[in-house]
Amino acid sequence: MPTPIDRAMQSRNLFLGFAGIVTAVSLWSIWGGQDMFPKPEDPKGEPENWTEDEMKRWLNARNLMAGSSATKEDLLARVKANMRAPRT
Structure with a gap:
């Protein structure tokens, strides 16, 4: 049973x-x-101290397409032009 x-x-x-x-x-x-696969955080500190990869990642995250032939100076100029002013 x-x-x-x-x-x-x-x-x-x-x-x-x-x-x-x-x-x-x-x-x-x-x-x-x-x-x-979490998104990497934005680089911290001043853009002058960022590496080229960090600048490209920052620009690409904002759909500003960094471009593969851009120099570090070009990238730095684009990052600074597109950064928001700090709130006070």
Whole structure:
């Protein structure tokens, strides 16, 4: 005579319920949780001290397209021209 545990182990509903929970947790961790690839923060400090990569990243984050042939001086001029004045 089968015990209640034997009947539960052979139940499709139990298996489908467990599979649904695992699927839901997996989907939440992939799409609903945190950003898997968080955006890098803006560089801090004065733009004169930023590297070329930091200036390009800052410009590209604002859709100002840095350009691959721009010199460091060109990038610095574009960054300074597009920086907002500090609020006082």
